[in-house]
Structure formats: structure tokens, C-alpha cells
Amino acid sequence: MLLSIDTSAGTSAALFDGETLLSSIRFDDPFGHAENIAKAIESVLQDAKASVAELSGVAVGIGPAPYTGLRVGIAAAKALAAPLKLDLFGVMVLDAIALTRQEERILVTTDAKRGELFVAGYAKGVRQFGPEVIHPSKVAEMGDYETVSVPADAEMVGAFAIWASNNGIDLKETSAIYLRSPDVTPSPGKRVSG
Amino acid sequence: MQLKVETSDAMEALGSKLALLLQLGDLVLLSGELGAGKTTLTRGLGAALGAQGAIQSPTFVLAREHRIAGGGKLVHVDAYRLGSAMELDDLDINFAGSIVVIEWARNFLEGYADNYLSIEIDRAASDEVREVEISAAGPRWEGVNLASLN
Amino acid sequence: MEIKVLAEADLAQVMDLERRLFENEAWLEQTMASEISSPHTHYIGAFDGKLLGYAGLKVSGPSYSSDVQTIGVEPELQGSGIGRKLMNELLVVARRRGSEEVFLEVKDGNDSAIGLYQSLGFERIDVRKRYYQPSGEDALVMQLKLRQPVVLGIESTCDETGVGIVRGNRLLANALHSSMDEHAKYGGVVPEVAARAHLEAISPTLDAALAEAGLAYKDIDAVAVANGPGLSGALMVGIGAAKGLALTLDKPIYAVNHLVGHVGADVLERGAVEVPTIALLVSGGHTSLLLVRDLLNDTQLLGETIDDAAGEAFDKVARVLGLPYPGGPQIDRVAADGNPKAIRFPRGLTLPKDMEKHKYNFSFSGLKTAVARHVEKLEDAAEEYSKADVAASFREAVIDVLLTKALWACEEYGVNRLLLGGGVVANARLREEAERRCQEAGIELRIPRFSLCTDNGAMIAALGAQLMMDGREPSGFGFGAESTLPVTVVQSA
Numbered sequence: 001m002l003l004s005i006d007t008s009a010g011t012s013a014a015l016f017d018g019e020t021l022l023s024s025i026r027f028d029d030p031f032g033h034a035e036n037i038a039k040a041i042e043s044v045l046q047d048a049k050a051s052v053a054e055l056s057g058v059a060v061g062i063g064p065a066p067y068t069g070l071r072v073g074i075a076a077a078k079a080l081a082a083p084l085k086l087d088l089f090g091v092m093v094l095d096a097i098a099l100t101r102q103e104e105r106i107l108v109t110t111d112a113k114r115g116e117l118f119v120a121g122y123a124k125g126v127r128q129f130g131p132e133v134i135h136p137s138k139v140a141e142m143g144d145y146e147t148v149s150v151p152a153d154a155e156m157v158g159a160f161a162i163w164a165s166n167n168g169i170d171l172k173e174t175s176a177i178y179l180r181s182p183d184v185t186p187s188p189g190k191r192v193s194g
Numbered sequence: 195m196q197l198k199v200e201t202s203d204a205m206e207a208l209g210s211k212l213a214l215l216l217q218l219g220d221l222v223l224l225s226g227e228l229g230a231g232k233t234t235l236t237r238g239l240g241a242a243l244g245a246q247g248a249i250q251s252p253t254f255v256l257a258r259e260h261r262i263a264g265g266g267k268l269v270h271v272d273a274y275r276l277g278s279a280m281e282l283d284d285l286d287i288n289f290a291g292s293i294v295v296i297e298w299a300r301n302f303l304e305g306y307a308d309n310y311l312s313i314e315i316d317r318a319a320s321d322e323v324r325e326v327e328i329s330a331a332g333p334r335w336e337g338v339n340l341a342s343l344n
Numbered sequence: 345m346e347i348k349v350l351a352e353a354d355l356a357q358v359m360d361l362e363r364r365l366f367e368n369e370a371w372l373e374q375t376m377a378s379e380i381s382s383p384h385t386h387y388i389g390a391f392d393g394k395l396l397g398y399a400g401l402k403v404s405g406p407s408y409s410s411d412v413q414t415i416g417v418e419p420e421l422q423g424s425g426i427g428r429k430l431m432n433e434l435l436v437v438a439r440r441r442g443s444e445e446v447f448l449e450v451k452d453g454n455d456s457a458i459g460l461y462q463s464l465g466f467e468r469i470d471v472r473k474r475y476y477q478p479s480g481e482d483a484l485v486m487q488l489k490l491r492q493p494v495v496l497g498i499e500s501t502c503d504e505t506g507v508g509i510v511r512g513n514r515l516l517a518n519a520l521h522s523s524m525d526e527h528a529k530y531g532g533v534v535p536e537v538a539a540r541a542h543l544e545a546i547s548p549t550l551d552a553a554l555a556e557a558g559l560a561y562k563d564i565d566a567v568a569v570a571n572g573p574g575l576s577g578a579l580m581v582g583i584g585a586a587k588g589l590a591l592t593l594d595k596p597i598y599a600v601n602h603l604v605g606h607v608g609a610d611v612l613e614r615g616a617v618e619v620p621t622i623a624l625l626v627s628g629g630h631t632s633l634l635l636v637r638d639l640l641n642d643t644q645l646l647g648e649t650i651d652d653a654a655g656e657a658f659d660k661v662a663r664v665l666g667l668p669y670p671g672g673p674q675i676d677r678v679a680a681d682g683n684p685k686a687i688r689f690p691r692g693l694t695l696p697k698d699m700e701k702h703k704y705n706f707s708f709s710g711l712k713t714a715v716a717r718h719v720e721k722l723e724d725a726a727e728e729y730s731k732a733d734v735a736a737s738f739r740e741a742v743i744d745v746l747l748t749k750a751l752w753a754c755e756e757y758g759v760n761r762l763l764l765g766g767g768v769v770a771n772a773r774l775r776e777e778a779e780r781r782c783q784e785a786g787i788e789l790r791i792p793r794f795s796l797c798t799d800n801g802a803m804i805a806a807l808g809a810q811l812m813m814d815g816r817e818p819s820g821f822g823f824g825a826e827s828t829l830p831v832t833v834v835q836s837a
Contacts, residue, residue: 031288034580038587038821052592067536068286068577071543075584078547080592083561114283176543182284182536229713233651247573247828248648251709254532254629254656255502255575259827275532284536286577 001050003058003080004158005041007033007073008065008093008110009151013040014158015048023047024155033072040154041076052080057087059161061152063177064118064131065093065110074176089161090174093152094120094131096160107145110152118179121145133179195340197326205231205315205324209238211343212311216243216293218266220334221307223299226315231324232297235313236270239295243268252297257285259292267292274298309334345426347433350380350387350398357395365416369476379413386437390417390426397421399430403441405616408514410438412448427460435464439490440813442513442615446490449483451476461486493565493812496553496589497805498546500582501574501602502629503527503538505545507553508802509564510809515612517556518795518802521545524670531669532659533628539577546585553801566595566818568808570602571836572829574629579825587821596818598808599836601829602799604643606765607636608810609796609803617810618790620759622646624750626774627766627799628655628670633704633749634831635757639807640814645831646753647704650693654742655768657708661738664716665731672771675735679773682736689714689741694748704749711741743774747781754787763790769797811835 002016011033014024023044027036045051060077063070081088094108101108104124109117112133120130121142129142139147164171199205212235216222224232237249244263252258252272260268269292276282287294299312309332316325328340350358355377363370371379379400380387387400397417403410412434417426438446450457452471466486475483492512499506503524509517523541527533554560569586571579583599590597607623623634631649636642652660655672662671667678692707715738722729750762762782768774769791782789796803812818816835823836 031291032824034583035822035824037584038591041588041591042821052594066286067284068539068580071539071577072580072584075543075546075581076588076591079550079585079588082547082550083589083592113286176540178540182534182540228716229709233709237650245828247830248650250649251652251656254653254659256533256535259576261826261828275530275534 006061206238213242506801519552572826626768679735682732684740686733
């Protein structure tokens with residue numbers, strides 16, 4: 001069985017047996033990742049009457065996504081997979097969203113905060129560019145695409161991991177995709193005397 | 195409006211009065227030199243809001259979050275080490291669910307939000323007395339009487 | 345019938361039963377009295393209005409073992425289960441206090457007692473010839489092995505990723521990864537930088553801890569994690585990992601308070617939590633003074649900083665002096681040749697007017713401003729000055745205020761034990777002055793080894809183990825990151 005976890009938007013989990021979705025759950029709160037992550041995982045296992053021992057792999061959304069929440073899912077997935085040495089699959093969430101669409105040319109966008117968007121472009125299901133961070137005003141310049149702006153979730157992430165595995169695509173990279181550096185300016189020091 | 199605040203106890207008291215005007219989703223920009231009294235003011239605000247945990251300098255950690263009475267949080271930010279308003283986003287603050295106070299706000303933050311209260315603390319000539327200038331921006335503050343802060 | 349801890353008032357009844365049971369081998373009243381009142385023993389009595397039986401245990405922290413000192417039950421009531429109840433209670437206490445072995449001596453030939461002990465799991469390991477005097481009877485030495493929980497603790501409150509493993513009160517591993525180097529150029533901790541580093545470090549640090557302990561994941565009995573106070577983004581990485589681990593291992597999870605963890609770190613040094621104690625915790629992010637009467641049930645915050653933490657003050661003053669981050673070691677280096685009495689910088693919140701509201705609070709903001717003013721004036725006037733003197737005088741002011749208040753607390757609360765914790769403990773001058781002042785005042789000073797003073801995972805594991813050994817319910821899975829968690833909340837639900 002494959003356990004899928006995603007904290008790129010809300011907090012969600014899903015359980016797959018082969019290609020069959022057994023159970024899934026989604027918490028849409030964009031701030032409750034640390035609180036909800038275990039409940040999500042426990043709940044999909046309980047709903048399917050399955051246990052961790054039956055897992056062969058864990059798929060996790062690795063972004064791009066708002067960082068704080070994103071990290072909760074990745075941390076949980078790493079720790080969960082370690083004791084049983086389960087295979088860990090890192091799924092770029094824009095790819096997962098794209099897989100659910102039938103349109104020929106799509107621009108998948110998600111909220112990158114700071115007034116920006118994470119984007120990737122796909123033609124006939126193949127990624128043409130991205131993931132990148134852009135200002136919304138640049139969307140028009142990206143080319144002839146239909147814009148798709150839905151959040152990712154564990155069902156999509158799991159489905160993508162299964163599809164990738166069936167198509168010989170390696171998902172071993174599990175580092176978080178940030179697309180920006182922390183960029184805090186080293187400060188010169190405050191003067192006291194006015 | 196302009197106020198003269200004579201002691202640090204009075205600065206704390208001003209912060210407490212400020213609490214009565216604020217609601218979740220509000221942004222307060224505090225500016226003033228080192229030692230002007232920004233944290234003192236915030237301490238008074240925190241006390242009146244029933245903030246959990248002591249109000250302390252957020253310089254080391256950039257932002258400190260405190261649960262407040264009635265739900266929501268007081269987020270106390272030190273923006274000195276931030277180079278731009280955009281970096282504020284990385285702190286992942288739930289603005290809608292919090293009262294956010296930003297010390298060392300400076301001018302870059304004034305394009306950042308439409309609604310905010312701006313408080314400038316000047317330590318003028320003497321060691322104890324402060325000149326405090328309070329102004330408001332945005333539709334949120336239209337018609338709100340700041341005189342109660344006196 | 346109830347079992348309760350013996351008090352001085354019970355002495356007469358105890359001695360009466362003691363003499364009737366043990367006759368010429370009975371303890372002297374003085375001996376019994378000092379046993380009952382010793383901080384290292386636990387004496388209980390079974391009461392039904394009057395005393396029916398009693399038993400005593402002596403706990404040795406450093407050797408992770410306990411000894412049953414005595415046990416006695418009213419002759420007509422022997423065999424009715426009172427002895428078993430007393431023994432069970434002693435074993436609960438031995439377990440809670442971290443003992444891995446419990447020893448006792450019993451007369452060879454006292455079959456009913458031997459039978460009771462064997463039924464509790466005791467095994468004979470030795471014979472002491474002619475141990476009992478004046479009868480000359482042999483003693484059987486019996487031992488019970490207690491398995492203490494193996495707890496893995498995760499620490500990610502600030503810029504250090506820590507994973508520690510303990511077995512009861514015994515340290516098995518303390519693995520740490522610090523992102524301090526990445527932070528140097530920012531002059532302080534950046535939450536996003538710290539959180540990214542935690543995510544990168546968590547897996548290798550988990551591996552390192554298990555390797556150090558020579559254990560596998562399946563050996564872990566429980567997971568502990570610090571869920572506050574600290575930086576929320578950083579905390580969330582540790583919490584995510586801890587929950588993932590607890591789920592996959594199907595083991596309980598304990599969400600614990602990081603500051604209380606600092607106090608509990610000492611248990612790994614001496615196998616016991618020595619209370620009551622005043623605890624002074626000083627780091628970049630915290631400066632707190634605590635009164636700890638009972639680590640899990642009675643920890644009180646006496647005071648803390650109302651502006652900058654002490655470590656933060658070091659960072660800021662280092663910057664004023666043109667020194668890099670982190671400031672503590674830099675200030676120390678420069679202060680080595682300086683005169684601590686050269687400049688009298690202000691000691692915040694020590695004036696008579698501060699005593700009412702701020703006796704145990706700290707304020708370093710005024711001190712930092714004074715140093716900055718002092719230096720700015722000299723530099724503006726292009727005057728030569730001794731950085732060493734400024735650094736030494738500043739450091740002296742910080743240490744003076746920290747220790748003065750800590751010792752006031754010892755005096756006011758009648759506690760003659762002081763524990764230091766937190767990264768600033770690395771400061772040799774602080775340690776040196778703490779030793780001097782404590783010796784003068786007759787205060788016992790406790791400073792755990794440095795790796796247990798800075799943020800670390802072992803102290804988190806230790807606190808989790810304490811809770812588990814105390815029989816506490818584990819935390820649920822719904823807790824989140826609490827960046828300002830109060831010290832009175834030792835464990836989150």
C-alpha cells in the first residue's frame with residue numbers, strides 16, 4: 001500500500017492499494033498542519049482498516065508551497081518511512097495537479113504568498129517549464145495556456161506517485177522545493193544616539 | 195494625534211489603552227530609536243489583551259506569537275532584520291487571525307498594507323519623556339476616534 | 345486501608361511495631377527517624393486508622409538502583425496481602441525514580457517473605473553469611489531488574505536540531521546539528537533559515553542518535569518532542585517528525601516544555617532530579633528564573649526578561665563593538681584582557697523601585713543602550729578606547745544581575761540549590777563567578793555538562809521519560825507548536 005501525505009495547502013492524507021484509492025481525508029485549514037498531520041494519517045489508515053506494517057511506500061508533496069506547512073508533511077513522511085525503511089517518493093505538487101487535468105495546454109498556478117504565484121506549464125501532460133515563482137501580471141506572458149488554480153492534495157500526490165512509478169519516473173528527490181532563498185538582509189546595527 | 199508620555203509606566207498604560215481600539219486583523223507599525231519604548235508599549239498592549247507569555251524583544255527571533263484572551267494571537271515582530279516587506283510573508287503570520295505589532299517598521303511597510311495604525315516614538319530631549327505621534331491609514335480607521343488614547 | 349508516606353508523627357507507632365517484630369535486631373528510634381526524613385528514601389505505612397505495616401526504600405540516583413531497607417507487618421495480619429501492597433508501592437517509586445535494579449536482604453529461611461519477593465520477580469543473587477546479628481543467620485540477597493522506558497526526544501525550538509535517547513534517567517545518546525554557522529551572516533537566528541536547516545538535519549540526526557545508542561527504532565518505547573516555547577516554524581518540523589515516528593512505531597508521544605526540559609537535563613548527570621532548586625536558564629532566546637519544587641508538578645516562573653534575553657544582549661553588544669555573531673564567545677575573547685570594573689554599566693531592574701514588580705525580572709535593554717551610547721560617544725569623538733574594558737565591564741554587568749537575582753531567590757525561598765542551564769552557561773566567567781558566590785552563600789551549584797546545557801534532544805527525551813515513569817497519560821496527536829508556552833505547562837495534551 002502507498003500512503004500519501006500533502007501539506008502544500010491544507011493537510012491531507014490518502015491510502016492506495018495498487019492503483020485503488022482506499023481512503024482519503026483533507027483538512028483545509030491553511031494554518032493547522034502540525035495539529036492535523038497525525039490525525040490525517042491515522043484516519044486514512046483506520047478508515048481502510050490498514051496498519052503501517054502494510055505500507056510499502058510513502059509519497060509526499062515536496063512543494064513548491066508555503067514553507068512552514070510544507071515542511072510538516074515532509075518531516076512526518078521522512079520520520080514515518082525511516083523505521084520500516086519504506087520507499088519515499090517526493091512529488092512536485094504542480095505535476096500532481098496537472099495529472100488530474102485533461103486540457104492540452106495548462107498553466108498550473110498556486111499561491112506562493114508575497115503576492116506571487118508558483119507556476120509550471122504543461123503541454124499534452126509534459127512539463128514545458130517551471131516550477132517558478134512569478135508575479136501574477138506575468139501570467140499572460142507565459143504563452144497560450146489555460147490557467148488552472150486549484151490546490152494540491154494527498155489524493156493527487158498519491159496518484160502522481162503511482163503514475164510516475166508505472167512510467168519509470170524516479171521520485172527519489174525529497175528535498176523541499178522553496179524556489180526562493182530566505183533573503184533576510186544582514187542588518188548594519190542600530191544606532192542609539194539620535 | 196500627538197501625545198507626551200512622561201514615564202515608562204505611562205507608555206505601558208498607553209499600550210493598554212490601545213488594546214481597546216484593536217481587533218483581530220489589525221496592523222500596528224511602531225517606530226522609534228533604540229530604547230524609545232516600543233517594547234514597553236507592546237507590553238502594556240499584551241497585558242490588556244491577556245497575552246500568554248511575556249512580551250519580550252523579538253529581535254532574536256524576528257517574531258513572537260502570543261495567544262490572547264478570546265481567541266486569536268498577538269504577533270510581535272521586529273522588522274529591523276527584514277530587508278523588505280516581502281520577507282514578512284515568510285514568517286507565515288495569520289494576519290486575519292492576529293493583531294500584528296511591528297517594531298522598526300520604517301517606510302517600506304507603508305506600501306504593504308492598506309490599513310494600519312502608525313505610532314512613532316521620539317525620545318526628544320530628555321531621558322524619560324517621549325513624544326508619541328499616532329496616525330491611522332485606510333478605511334478600517336475611518337471614523338475611529340483616537341482621542342481615547344489620551 | 346490506605347498507604348501513605350510516613351511522617352515524624354508516625355514514629356511512635358512504627359517503633360512499637362518495629363520492636364515487636366524485630367526484638368533485639370530492631371533499629372534504634374534515632375535511626376528510624378533519620379531514615380524516614382532522609383531525602384533519598386521513601387518510607388510508607390499501611391494504615392487502617394492505626395498502623396498495620398510499614399516499608400522503606402532507599403534510592404541511589406547515580407547507581408540507578410534502590411534498596412528495600414525494611415518491611416514489617418503486624419504479626420496477626422501477615423499473609424493477608426499487606427506486605428505485597430507495601431512492596432508494590434515501593435516498586436512503583438523505585439521505577440519512577442529511575443532505578444534499574446532493586447535489592448533487598450531477607451533471612452534465609454523466611455520462606456513466606458522469600459515467596460512474596462519471588463512472586464514479584466526478585467531472584468536470589470547472593471548469600472551473606474551470618475549477616476543478621478546477634479542471631480548469626482544468613483541473609484539472602486535478592487535482586488529485581490526493572491526495565492526503564494527507552495525514550496527518543498526531538499528538539500527543534502531554535503537553531504539546533506537535537507535528537508536524544510535515554511533509558512529512564514540514563515543518557516544513551518545526544519546527537520545535535522546546529523545551523524549557527526548559516527546564521528552568522530544574519531547576526532541572529534532567522535526563523536526560515538533555522539526551519540529549513542531542521543528539515544535537512546532531522547533524518548541524519550535521528551540516525552546519529554540511534555547509532556550512538558547502539559539501538560534500532562524497534563527499541564524505542566516512546567517519543568518525546570519539545571512543542572514550545574520557541575520559533576513556530578522550527579518547532580513544526582520537530583513536531584511533524586515526532587508524530588510521524590510515533591505513528592509508525594505505534595508508540596506513545598509526549599509533547600513537552602523546552603524550558604522545563606532544561607531543568608530536567610540535570611537528571612542525566614546524576615540519575616536523579618534534585619529538588620527543590622532554583623533554576624537560572626540563560627540563552628539567546630530565553631532568560632528565566634524558576635523555582636522548581638517538583639519537576640513535573642510544581643515549577644514556578646519567578647521572573648524572566650522583559651526585553652532582551654542575556655544571550656541576545658551579548659549579540660547586540662558584540663555588534664556595537666564590531667564583533668561577529670554569535671556575540672558570547674566573541675565578547676569573552678575580547679574581554680580576556682579587560683578590566684571588569686573599568687566602567688560601571690547599569691544593572692537593570694535592581695533599584696528599590698523595581699523590587700515590587702520586577703524583583704526577579706531581568707532587563708538588558710538599558711544595559712545594551714548604555715554600552716552603545718558609551719561606545720558611540722567615544723567613536724564620534726574619535727577617541728581611543730579599550731574594547732577589552734568595555735567587553736569585560738558589560739559582561740560583568742550581565743553576570744552580576746543574573747547571579748544577584750538568582751541568589752536572592754535562593755534566600756527568599758529557602759532553597760540552597762541553584763541549577764544553571766542554557767547556552768550562555770558556556771561563559772566561563774559566569775561559571776566562575778557562580779561558583780564563587782554560591783560557595784560564599786552555602787548554595788549547592790549544579791551545572792550539567794555543556795552538551796546538556798545548550799538546546800539538546802537528550803533533555804527532551806529525559807523529560808518524556810520522567811512523565812512516562814510517573815505514569816502520565818501520553819499526549820494526544822492534536823497538539824501544535826506553542827511559541828510562548830508557559831513554564832507551568834510541562835506537558836501539552
